[in-house]
Amino acid sequence: MESVRERLIRLSEEAHxxxxxxxxxxxxxxxxxxFYRDWIGPNRPCIIRNACSHWPALNxxxxxxxxxxxxSKVISVAITPNGYADAVLGDRFVMxxxxxxxxSSVLDIMEGKMKVGGVVYVQKQCSNLLQELPELTSDMEPxxxxxxxxxxxxxxxxxxxxxxxxxxxxxxxxxxENLFCVISGEKQFLLLPPTDRPFIPYGNHGxxxxxxxxxxxxxxxxxxxxxxxxxxxxxxxxDPHRPVGPRPDPLPSVPAGSSNQLHREGxxxxxxxxxxxxxxxxxxxxxxxxxxVRHGLRHQV
Numbered sequence: 001m002e003s004v005r006e007r008l009i010r011l012s013e014e015a016h017x018x019x020x021x022x023x024x025x026x027x028x029x030x031x032x033x034x035f036y037r038d039w040i041g042p043n044r045p046c047i048i049r050n051a052c053s054h055w056p057a058l059n060x061x062x063x064x065x066x067x068x069x070x071x072s073k074v075i076s077v078a079i080t081p082n083g084y085a086d087a088v089l090g091d092r093f094v095m096x097x098x099x100x101x102x103x104s105s106v107l108d109i110m111e112g113k114m115k116v117g118g119v120v121y122v123q124k125q126c127s128n129l130l131q132e133l134p135e136l137t138s139d140m141e142p143x144x145x146x147x148x149x150x151x152x153x154x155x156x157x158x159x160x161x162x163x164x165x166x167x168x169x170x171x172x173x174x175x176x177e178n179l180f181c182v183i184s185g186e187k188q189f190l191l192l193p194p195t196d197r198p199f200i201p202y203g204n205h206g207x208x209x210x211x212x213x214x215x216x217x218x219x220x221x222x223x224x225x226x227x228x229x230x231x232x233x234x235x236x237x238x239d240p241h242r243p244v245g246p247r248p249d250p251l252p253s254v255p256a257g258s259s260n261q262l263h264r265e266g267x268x269x270x271x272x273x274x275x276x277x278x279x280x281x282x283x284x285x286x287x288x289x290x291x292x293v294r295h296g297l298r299h300q301v
Contacts, residue, residue, distance in 0.1 A: 012198075015193045015194075027050065029051050032150040043194075049289070053289045058288065072103075073132065075103055076124040078098055080119050080121070083166035085123065087170045110164050119167055129160035155179075180292040182286050189292065
Protein backbone atom coordinates (compact mmCIF):
# COMPACT_ATOMS: atom_id res chain seq x y z
CA MET A 1 0.00 0.00 0.00
CA GLU A 2 2.88 2.37 0.70
CA SER A 3 4.16 1.88 -2.85
CA VAL A 4 0.70 2.75 -4.23
CA ARG A 5 0.64 5.96 -2.19
CA GLU A 6 4.15 6.93 -3.26
CA ARG A 7 3.48 6.30 -6.94
CA LEU A 8 0.24 8.30 -6.94
CA ILE A 9 1.95 11.20 -5.21
CA ARG A 10 4.87 11.01 -7.63
CA LEU A 11 2.48 10.95 -10.61
CA SER A 12 0.73 14.06 -9.32
CA GLU A 13 4.05 15.84 -8.78
CA GLU A 14 5.20 14.98 -12.29
CA ALA A 15 1.92 16.28 -13.74
CA HIS A 16 2.33 19.60 -11.92
CA UNK A 17 5.94 19.83 -13.11
CA UNK A 18 4.74 19.18 -16.67
CA UNK A 19 1.84 21.65 -16.51
CA UNK A 20 3.63 24.33 -14.53
CA UNK A 21 2.23 26.57 -11.82
CA UNK A 22 0.20 28.83 -14.11
CA UNK A 23 -1.87 28.48 -17.25
CA UNK A 24 0.02 29.72 -20.34
CA UNK A 25 -1.21 32.63 -22.48
CA UNK A 26 -1.36 32.76 -26.27
CA UNK A 27 -1.52 36.22 -27.81
CA UNK A 28 -3.71 35.25 -30.77
CA UNK A 29 -5.87 32.37 -32.03
CA UNK A 30 -3.59 29.50 -33.09
CA UNK A 31 -3.28 27.49 -36.26
CA UNK A 32 -5.69 24.52 -35.84
CA UNK A 33 -3.11 21.81 -36.56
CA UNK A 34 -0.53 23.32 -34.23
CA PHE A 35 -3.19 23.87 -31.59
CA TYR A 36 -4.17 20.21 -31.70
CA ARG A 37 -0.52 19.13 -31.51
CA ASP A 38 0.57 21.50 -28.75
CA TRP A 39 -2.54 21.76 -26.55
CA ILE A 40 -5.39 19.32 -27.27
CA GLY A 41 -3.20 16.26 -27.73
CA PRO A 42 -1.12 16.87 -24.57
CA ASN A 43 -4.32 17.76 -22.67
CA ARG A 44 -2.99 21.17 -21.57
CA PRO A 45 -5.18 24.19 -20.78
CA CYS A 46 -4.37 27.64 -22.10
CA ILE A 47 -5.75 31.17 -22.20
CA ILE A 48 -5.99 32.83 -25.61
CA ARG A 49 -6.03 36.61 -25.71
CA ASN A 50 -7.96 38.42 -28.43
CA ALA A 51 -9.65 35.16 -29.39
CA CYS A 52 -13.06 36.81 -29.70
CA SER A 53 -12.15 40.48 -29.86
CA HIS A 54 -13.86 40.74 -33.27
CA TRP A 55 -17.23 39.68 -31.87
CA PRO A 56 -19.79 42.53 -31.82
CA ALA A 57 -20.98 41.19 -28.46
CA LEU A 58 -17.94 42.68 -26.69
CA ASN A 59 -19.18 46.18 -27.44
CA UNK A 60 -22.90 45.52 -27.67
CA UNK A 61 -23.70 43.38 -24.64
CA UNK A 62 -24.52 45.99 -22.05
CA UNK A 63 -27.47 45.68 -19.69
CA UNK A 64 -29.33 48.29 -21.73
CA UNK A 65 -28.72 46.42 -24.98
CA UNK A 66 -29.81 43.08 -23.53
CA UNK A 67 -33.00 44.66 -22.17
CA UNK A 68 -33.84 46.14 -25.56
CA UNK A 69 -32.88 43.07 -27.58
CA UNK A 70 -34.12 40.15 -25.45
CA UNK A 71 -35.39 41.68 -22.20
CA SER A 72 -38.86 40.17 -22.58
CA LYS A 73 -37.57 36.67 -23.30
CA VAL A 74 -38.38 34.16 -20.55
CA ILE A 75 -35.36 32.03 -19.66
CA SER A 76 -34.35 29.39 -17.11
CA VAL A 77 -32.70 30.84 -14.01
CA ALA A 78 -31.11 29.04 -11.05
CA ILE A 79 -31.77 30.50 -7.60
CA THR A 80 -29.95 29.62 -4.36
CA PRO A 81 -29.84 31.38 -0.96
CA ASN A 82 -26.05 31.74 -0.96
CA GLY A 83 -24.85 31.47 -4.56
CA TYR A 84 -23.65 27.85 -4.27
CA ALA A 85 -25.35 25.62 -6.83
CA ASP A 86 -25.16 21.83 -6.55
CA ALA A 87 -23.53 21.85 -3.13
CA VAL A 88 -23.70 20.07 0.22
CA LEU A 89 -25.89 21.49 2.97
CA GLY A 90 -26.06 19.43 6.17
CA ASP A 91 -26.99 15.88 5.16
CA ARG A 92 -28.24 16.80 1.67
CA PHE A 93 -26.81 17.56 -1.74
CA VAL A 94 -28.88 20.56 -2.78
CA MET A 95 -29.54 21.71 -6.32
CA UNK A 96 -30.84 25.19 -7.15
CA UNK A 97 -34.45 26.09 -7.68
CA UNK A 98 -35.00 26.59 -11.39
CA UNK A 99 -37.36 29.41 -12.18
CA UNK A 100 -38.67 30.90 -15.40
CA UNK A 101 -38.35 34.67 -15.58
CA UNK A 102 -37.63 37.41 -18.10
CA UNK A 103 -34.04 38.46 -18.73
CA SER A 104 -35.02 42.01 -17.73
CA SER A 105 -36.07 40.71 -14.32
CA VAL A 106 -32.72 38.95 -13.92
CA LEU A 107 -30.90 42.20 -14.71
CA ASP A 108 -33.13 44.12 -12.28
CA ILE A 109 -32.22 41.67 -9.52
CA MET A 110 -28.50 41.90 -10.27
CA GLU A 111 -28.70 45.72 -10.25
CA GLY A 112 -30.54 45.77 -6.92
CA LYS A 113 -33.76 47.14 -8.37
CA MET A 114 -35.71 44.01 -7.48
CA LYS A 115 -35.45 41.53 -4.60
CA VAL A 116 -35.78 37.79 -5.00
CA GLY A 117 -34.49 36.50 -1.64
CA GLY A 118 -31.54 34.66 -3.14
CA VAL A 119 -28.73 34.67 -5.72
CA VAL A 120 -29.74 34.33 -9.37
CA TYR A 121 -27.52 32.64 -11.93
CA VAL A 122 -28.30 32.02 -15.60
CA GLN A 123 -26.47 28.71 -15.89
CA LYS A 124 -28.75 26.30 -17.73
CA GLN A 125 -26.73 24.26 -20.19
CA CYS A 126 -27.84 22.07 -23.14
CA SER A 127 -27.11 24.94 -25.57
CA ASN A 128 -29.31 27.47 -23.81
CA LEU A 129 -27.96 30.33 -25.93
CA LEU A 130 -29.30 28.73 -29.11
CA GLN A 131 -32.47 27.42 -27.46
CA GLU A 132 -33.53 30.38 -25.31
CA LEU A 133 -31.70 33.42 -26.70
CA PRO A 134 -31.14 32.83 -30.44
CA GLU A 135 -31.52 36.58 -31.06
CA LEU A 136 -28.03 37.10 -29.59
CA THR A 137 -26.23 34.73 -31.95
CA SER A 138 -25.77 37.44 -34.59
CA ASP A 139 -23.49 39.25 -32.11
CA MET A 140 -20.96 36.41 -32.09
CA GLU A 141 -19.78 33.40 -34.04
CA PRO A 142 -21.95 30.29 -33.57
CA UNK A 143 -18.71 28.33 -33.17
CA UNK A 144 -14.99 29.02 -32.89
CA UNK A 145 -13.68 28.14 -36.38
CA UNK A 146 -10.11 27.21 -35.49
CA UNK A 147 -11.31 24.97 -32.65
CA UNK A 148 -13.95 23.30 -34.83
CA UNK A 149 -11.25 22.64 -37.43
CA UNK A 150 -8.86 21.25 -34.82
CA UNK A 151 -11.50 18.87 -33.43
CA UNK A 152 -13.14 18.07 -36.76
CA UNK A 153 -16.64 18.85 -35.48
CA UNK A 154 -18.97 21.67 -34.47
CA UNK A 155 -19.72 22.28 -30.77
CA UNK A 156 -22.31 20.07 -29.10
CA UNK A 157 -23.62 23.03 -27.08
CA UNK A 158 -23.28 26.81 -26.95
CA UNK A 159 -24.17 28.15 -23.51
CA UNK A 160 -24.87 31.62 -22.13
CA UNK A 161 -23.89 32.33 -18.52
CA UNK A 162 -24.87 35.44 -16.59
CA UNK A 163 -24.23 35.90 -12.89
CA UNK A 164 -22.86 38.13 -10.18
CA UNK A 165 -19.74 37.61 -8.07
CA UNK A 166 -21.58 35.57 -5.43
CA UNK A 167 -22.68 32.92 -7.96
CA UNK A 168 -20.33 29.92 -7.67
CA UNK A 169 -20.19 26.60 -9.50
CA UNK A 170 -19.07 23.65 -7.35
CA UNK A 171 -16.04 21.57 -8.25
CA UNK A 172 -16.86 19.19 -11.12
CA UNK A 173 -15.51 17.55 -14.27
CA UNK A 174 -16.96 17.98 -17.75
CA UNK A 175 -16.42 15.23 -20.32
CA UNK A 176 -15.97 17.71 -23.16
CA GLU A 177 -13.40 20.06 -24.59
CA ASN A 178 -14.51 23.38 -23.08
CA LEU A 179 -14.00 26.93 -24.28
CA PHE A 180 -14.97 29.76 -21.92
CA CYS A 181 -15.05 33.25 -23.40
CA VAL A 182 -15.64 36.29 -21.18
CA ILE A 183 -17.76 38.96 -22.87
CA SER A 184 -18.09 41.28 -19.88
CA GLY A 185 -16.54 41.34 -16.40
CA GLU A 186 -14.20 38.57 -15.29
CA LYS A 187 -14.39 34.95 -14.20
CA GLN A 188 -12.23 33.04 -11.72
CA PHE A 189 -11.31 29.39 -12.17
CA LEU A 190 -9.61 26.72 -10.09
CA LEU A 191 -8.15 23.91 -12.23
CA LEU A 192 -6.81 20.54 -11.15
CA PRO A 193 -5.18 17.94 -13.44
CA PRO A 194 -6.66 14.42 -13.72
CA THR A 195 -3.72 12.99 -11.78
CA ASP A 196 -5.02 14.77 -8.65
CA ARG A 197 -8.23 12.72 -8.79
CA PRO A 198 -7.20 10.33 -5.95
CA PHE A 199 -6.86 13.33 -3.65
CA ILE A 200 -10.30 14.80 -4.36
CA PRO A 201 -13.22 13.42 -2.31
CA TYR A 202 -15.78 13.21 -5.06
CA GLY A 203 -18.54 10.80 -5.90
CA ASN A 204 -20.95 9.87 -8.67
CA HIS A 205 -23.49 12.62 -9.22
CA GLY A 206 -25.55 10.27 -11.37
CA UNK A 207 -26.40 8.10 -8.37
CA UNK A 208 -29.65 8.89 -6.53
CA UNK A 209 -27.48 9.01 -3.41
CA UNK A 210 -24.82 11.61 -4.01
CA UNK A 211 -21.37 11.29 -2.50
CA UNK A 212 -19.91 14.72 -1.85
CA UNK A 213 -17.84 16.63 0.67
CA UNK A 214 -18.35 19.48 3.06
CA UNK A 215 -15.95 21.39 5.29
CA UNK A 216 -16.82 21.35 9.00
CA UNK A 217 -14.33 23.46 10.94
CA UNK A 218 -10.94 21.85 10.40
CA UNK A 219 -12.34 18.56 9.15
CA UNK A 220 -13.61 17.50 5.77
CA UNK A 221 -16.77 15.38 6.02
CA UNK A 222 -17.26 12.86 3.24
CA UNK A 223 -20.42 10.81 3.04
CA UNK A 224 -23.57 9.85 1.19
CA UNK A 225 -26.19 12.58 0.87
CA UNK A 226 -29.82 12.58 -0.11
CA UNK A 227 -30.63 14.79 -3.12
CA UNK A 228 -32.68 17.92 -2.52
CA UNK A 229 -33.78 21.06 -4.36
CA UNK A 230 -34.10 24.57 -2.96
CA UNK A 231 -37.66 25.88 -2.67
CA UNK A 232 -38.61 29.42 -1.71
CA UNK A 233 -41.17 29.82 1.08
CA UNK A 234 -43.88 32.46 1.22
CA UNK A 235 -41.71 34.56 3.56
CA UNK A 236 -38.85 34.61 1.01
CA UNK A 237 -36.53 32.17 2.78
CA UNK A 238 -35.22 29.17 0.82
CA ASP A 239 -35.32 25.62 2.18
CA PRO A 240 -34.00 22.39 0.65
CA HIS A 241 -36.76 19.92 -0.21
CA ARG A 242 -36.50 16.34 -1.41
CA PRO A 243 -37.35 15.89 -5.11
CA VAL A 244 -40.79 14.49 -5.80
CA GLY A 245 -40.78 10.69 -5.97
CA PRO A 246 -39.99 7.63 -3.83
CA ARG A 247 -37.11 7.98 -1.37
CA PRO A 248 -34.15 5.74 -2.31
CA ASP A 249 -33.01 3.11 0.14
CA PRO A 250 -30.25 4.42 2.41
CA LEU A 251 -26.63 3.64 1.68
CA PRO A 252 -23.86 3.41 4.29
CA SER A 253 -22.06 6.68 4.87
CA VAL A 254 -18.32 7.23 4.62
CA PRO A 255 -16.54 8.15 7.86
CA ALA A 256 -15.04 11.59 8.28
CA GLY A 257 -11.35 12.19 7.73
CA SER A 258 -9.02 15.06 8.48
CA SER A 259 -8.85 17.88 5.96
CA ASN A 260 -5.49 16.74 4.58
CA GLN A 261 -6.36 13.06 4.26
CA LEU A 262 -8.71 12.54 1.35
CA HIS A 263 -10.03 9.15 0.35
CA ARG A 264 -10.65 7.57 -2.97
CA GLU A 265 -14.13 6.24 -3.77
CA GLY A 266 -14.87 2.55 -3.35
CA UNK A 267 -12.99 0.01 -1.25
CA UNK A 268 -10.99 1.58 1.54
CA UNK A 269 -8.57 -1.37 1.56
CA UNK A 270 -7.46 -0.75 -2.02
CA UNK A 271 -6.02 2.74 -1.73
CA UNK A 272 -5.19 4.05 1.76
CA UNK A 273 -5.71 7.68 2.88
CA UNK A 274 -3.50 10.00 0.87
CA UNK A 275 -1.95 13.29 1.87
CA UNK A 276 -2.31 16.15 -0.59
CA UNK A 277 1.20 17.36 -1.32
CA UNK A 278 0.85 18.98 -4.76
CA UNK A 279 0.13 22.67 -5.25
CA UNK A 280 -3.10 23.47 -7.02
CA UNK A 281 -3.02 24.91 -10.49
CA UNK A 282 -5.28 27.94 -10.79
CA UNK A 283 -6.42 30.55 -13.22
CA UNK A 284 -7.04 33.47 -10.92
CA UNK A 285 -8.90 35.64 -13.42
CA UNK A 286 -10.17 35.40 -16.97
CA UNK A 287 -10.79 38.88 -18.40
CA UNK A 288 -12.88 40.40 -21.15
CA UNK A 289 -12.15 38.99 -24.65
CA UNK A 290 -9.93 36.22 -23.23
CA UNK A 291 -10.79 32.59 -23.93
CA UNK A 292 -9.89 29.64 -21.71
CA VAL A 293 -9.47 26.22 -23.31
CA ARG A 294 -9.90 23.40 -20.81
CA HIS A 295 -9.54 19.66 -21.47
CA GLY A 296 -11.40 17.41 -19.04
CA LEU A 297 -9.83 18.92 -15.93
CA ARG A 298 -11.56 19.14 -12.58
CA HIS A 299 -12.52 22.74 -12.11
CA GLN A 300 -14.44 25.19 -9.99
CA VAL A 301 -15.75 28.54 -11.20
